[in-house]
Amino acid sequence: MAADEKVNILLVDDLPAKLLSYEVILQDLGENLLRANSARAALGLLLQHEIAVVLVDVCMPDLDGFELAKMIREHPRFTKTAIIFISAIQVTEVDTLRGYETGGVDYVPVPVVPAVLRAKVKVFVDLYRTTRELERLNRELEKRVEERTAELAANHAQLVQSEKRRTLSLMAxxxxxxxxxxxxxxxxxxxxxxxxxxxxxxxxxxxxxxxxxxxxxxxxxxxxxxxxxxxxxxxxxxxxxxxxxxxxxxxxxxxxxxxxxxxxxxxxxxxxxxxxITDRKLAEERQLLLAREVDHRARNALAVAQSIVHLSRGADIDSFTELVNGRIQALARVHTLISESHWRGADLRRVVEDELLPYMGEAHEVSVAGPPLFLPPSVSQALALVVHELLTNAAKYGSLSRPGGQLRLSWQVDGQSLAIAWVERGHHAVRRPTASGFGSRLIRATIEGTLKGNVQLDWQPQGLVCRIVVPATWQTVEHAMERTAAPGEAPADPAASQRRLRVLLVEDESLIALMIEEAVVKMGHTVVGPLGDFDSALAAAKGAEFDLALLDVNLGGRLIFGVADALRDRGIPYLLLTGYGSESIPPDYRGAPALQKPIEPDLLRKCIAAVMPATHAVVSAMASRPPSAASQILLHD
CATH class of the missing domain: 3.30.450.20 (PAS domain)
Structure with a gap:
């Protein structure tokens, strides 16, 4: 408290005259004087005010001064309040001891000497004021210590956090x-x-x-x-x-x-x-090598395209355009497969299936068989053109030109040779062509010239049989599995695209859902749904029976990835459908195959065929799509 702040002095006596005399004696101290004519009144004032000194008469009718002092001391607020007894009777040593036991600090006998009373009261007033000032200073000191301690603790925490961030930054x-x-x-x-x-x-x-x-x-x-x-x-x-x-x-x-x-x-x-910076250095080296390889492959591709345009023949401009477009599309498809492997090569099965996919339906019986085989880029490109020429001929004149035709394409590796058999069987007689067209010339030039192998074209009455043998010193069967996206992925199932599947369809736009449902049914599959809300989709993902799910990414404003998690837990493959770009798919799901809207039925068919052999395989349907659909397949690393 401040030095000039007045303190309260409580005067307790049952006689008003004596209270007045105490006031007159103590008024020169300049403090607040409070009067009480009974013990009850004194206790009331004590509870209402902070009291520095209590001046109490020993003899009072209801409670004597000793009993009042004891009651005052028992209250936790007044354990240290100074109590001075005033006694008009002779005080014995027993009385003195009793007074000190009850909390008294001094005695003043009657008649009261004014100077003595003022001096004693002033001593305890000054002591009270000094004590309160010390308490105030102590509180301020404790507060400053707490603030400083808190500041040091905060600074230490910031330093620790800063060190953690620095360490994490360095590690990252x-x-x-x-x-x-x-x-x-x-x-x-x-x-x-x-x-x-x-x-x-x-x-x-x-x-x-x-x-x-x-x-x-x-x-x-x-x-x-x-x-x-x-x-x-x-x-x-x-x-x-x-x-x-x-x-x-x-x-x-x-x-x-x-x-x-x-x-x-x-x-x-x-x-x-x-x-x-080792990874950066290695990436720079790989980028340089890749740039050189891309430049080399691009020039080769342009040269091949130039040869196709130069040597192709057609009865009119439309047929010429169709021929050239088909051959360039074959090049584009195999180019996509090679680029997916960062120019290491392509899987032979993917090369031939991408060409044959349009004919693998109910109208024709088409089968592909052979061991996994990974081909270098140059061999992949050459065989893609050969298969395209054989397929074009079969579609125009051979077994695929009429419903019910059969085509069996198989290969095997025997020692250091790769043997490929193309066998057509149809319901009409086949005649050997009288002249050698560009297709036959391209096949022989590619197999015998580029690949240093041999080719036999046998036009049997039931259909063409083509046997190709090329050296296979460049291939390793084990390398064929390098296209697998994850360890333990199941090998491709050649019958997957023809298997009758139960397909869960999740799409909130009714017209789009009807179109996709119709396309899936035409493929020979069964549709579960369609479902248009997240909760129904999640319930189906957790408990319904189906083989594959088609999931709209944005389902009524809610993202579908919780449903995708449930499917992943059950090991059920899924295909994402999105109207946005690849940036709309979170990083944790960018390994999943995705098809961009608007959905084309042919692309959907190819995506389903591609995604079924392995749950998380990258969609390869881009390899066989038309240029106008170039933005529909989202390929993720």
């Missing part, structure tokens, strides 16, 4: 940091630095000398020159160098460092950062 960026104390000669590495150097923190002692020894011999001179420069100039620009790990592995890193100087300008600390 493949980075490590180090610090070299020049005065102490000690060096400290963080976890990222140990990871980049491939060293064990328990056994490796980080020193500038050890760091230099881990640098590739060809880059060590530049590293030493850079460290000398940082000590002389204070910092170095980022330096690319190679690090040799304990197991002999070489990794590319980017290093940068700077010094912290003393008051005199001498460097005290050298702090540095190391960034692992």
């Amino acid at each position: 960026g493949g980075m490590g940091s180090w610090d070299w104390d020049l005065s102490q000669g000690t060096c400290r590495w963080d976890e990222g630095q140990y990871r980049i150097y491939g060293e064990d923190p328990a056994s490796f002692q980080p020193t500038p000398e050890n760091m230099g020894r881990n640098v590739h011999p060809e880059d060590r001179g530049r590293w030493q020159a850079a460290m000398a420069a940082v000590l002389a100039e204070g910092q170095i620009c980022p330096l690319e160098l190679r690090i040799v790990l304990p197991d002999g592995q070489v990794r590319w890193c980017m290093a940068a460092a700077a010094t912290t100087g003393s008051a005199g300008g001498e460097p005290v600390h050298v702090s540095g950062v190391t960034v692992d």
